[in-house]
Amino acid sequence: MRRSAVLTAGALAGAVALTGCSGSGAESGTDKAELAVSSSYMPQPVSADMAAGFLTITNEGAAEDTLTSVTSDVAGQVTMHSTVGGAMAEKSSFSIPAHGRLVFRSGGNHLMFEELKRAPKQGQTVAVKLTFATSGPLTVEMPVKSATYNPTTGH
Amino acid sequence: MRKKTFAAAALLAAATLTLSACGNGDDDTSPVAVVSGGSGSGKAATVLDQPFAKPDLVLTDTHGKKYDLRKETKGHPTLVYFGYTHCPDICPTTMSNIAVAKKALPKAEQDDLRVVFVTTDPGRDTPAELGKWLKGIDPQFIGLTGDFGKVQAGARALHIAVEPTTKDKNGKLVSMHGTQVIAFSPKTDAGYVLYGELATVDVYTKDLPKLVEGAKP
Numbered sequence: 083m084r085r086s087a088v089l090t091a092g093a094l095a096g097a098v099a100l101t102g103c104s105g106s107g108a109e110s111g112t113d114k115a116e117l118a119v120s121s122s123y124m125p126q127p128v129s130a131d132m133a134a135g136f137l138t139i140t141n142e143g144a145a146e147d148t149l150t151s152v153t154s155d156v157a158g159q160v161t162m163h164s165t166v167g168g169a170m171a172e173k174s175s176f177s178i179p180a181h182g183r184l185v186f187r188s189g190g191n192h193l194m195f196e197e198l199k200r201a202p203k204q205g206q207t208v209a210v211k212l213t214f215a216t217s218g219p220l221t222v223e224m225p226v227k228s229a230t231y232n233p234t235t236g237h
Numbered sequence: 238m239r240k241k242t243f244a245a246a247a248l249l250a251a252a253t254l255t256l257s258a259c260g261n262g263d264d265d266t267s268p269v270a271v272v273s274g275g276s277g278s279g280k281a282a283t284v285l286d287q288p289f290a291k292p293d294l295v296l297t298d299t300h301g302k303k304y305d306l307r308k309e310t311k312g313h314p315t316l317v318y319f320g321y322t323h324c325p326d327i328c329p330t331t332m333s334n335i336a337v338a339k340k341a342l343p344k345a346e347q348d349d350l351r352v353v354f355v356t357t358d359p360g361r362d363t364p365a366e367l368g369k370w371l372k373g374i375d376p377q378f379i380g381l382t383g384d385f386g387k388v389q390a391g392a393r394a395l396h397i398a399v400e401p402t403t404k405d406k407n408g409k410l411v412s413m414h415g416t417q418v419i420a421f422s423p424k425t426d427a428g429y430v431l432y433g434e435l436a437t438v439d440v441y442t443k444d445l446p447k448l449v450e451g452a453k454p
Binding site: 127128129133134165167168169188194195229230234235 | 322323324325326327329330332333334337370373374398399400405407409411413414415416434435437438439
């Protein structure tokens with residue numbers, strides 16, 4: 083599976099090199115996932131023991147990676163969920179496709195912070211560590227927004 | 238199979254790249270695969286051609302008292318939502334959106350409005366638990382709990398499908414929320430507007446002044 087992805091990427095790089103003008107095809111020659119996190123936020127929770135979190139993980143690289151776990155200093159446990167028609171299902175991992183992204187957003191996939199150690203308040207940040215199958219871990223300072231925050235309108 | 242499709246797409250992309258190459262090295266045209274669960278329907282409010290009758294729902298409120306939905310909300314603008322408190326995302330967001338929008342109404346209209354949260358998880362949402370949770374959102378909101386069969390029948394009358402709380406493979410309890418808020422008219426007591434999960438504070442703030450009069454938003 084992984085090998086075939088690498089082979090594909092290799093073939094791709096070859097093709098670019100053969101036809102390239104000055105060998106500047108290198109920018110697409112990386113065969114690793116290149117992950118970055120954006121648009122992270124936590125709505126200030128209503129509940130004393132549970133909160134949701136949202137973020138987007140972008141993969142600029144040519145290989146897929148997998149988000150395997152999430153941890154945070156404010157929660158005893160952070161779980162990952164998908165939502166379909168009002169029912170949420172816990173998932174043990176989420177794929178981040180090559181040249182793609184993984185989106186956690188309200189109404190869809192979401193992170194669930196359980197066993198809260200303190201009540202996150204608007205204006206604070208929450209440290210969140212993301213662990214991947216291949217890439218090194220990423221740490222995000224997730225801002226706590228109002229309970230009604232909407233990332234589309236920005237308030 | 239999927240891999241093959243991907244490889245073919247990548248090759249195609251590479252071919253396109255070489256054809257148009259020499260100069261514009263930035264391939265910002267690369268396809269972006271979006272993995273997300275959002276529903277694409279962009280409309281927040283739907284006015285129903287055929288309004289729903291208010292469900293004949295008699296449950297227990299957060300004070301432990303019997304609450305007859307039809308009797309208690311008769312003649313009042315009423316919003317009904319089915320959800321549960323162990324819900325991190327949509328349930329608190331929906332109720333918080335309504336709470337914030339409600340504050341923009343004149344005091345008399347705020348008092349006239351009935352916002353009813355019916356739990357789909359009566360096992361965990363006791364009157365006390367429900368009361369504590371709603372108090373953190375808006376103390377005027379009404380929380381109802383009781384027999385799940387009654388809750389499910391009430392939801393079904395509004396074309397909202399909810400299933401009982403189950404245990405997933407890790408032994409965790411999983412509940413279900415409705416995906417709509419139904420607005421009932423104070424004039425006809427019929428449910429005539431549906432709000433989906435995309436309804437923001439702004440949507441409710443704009444619409445509530447109409448809804449409290451039973452007008453179409």
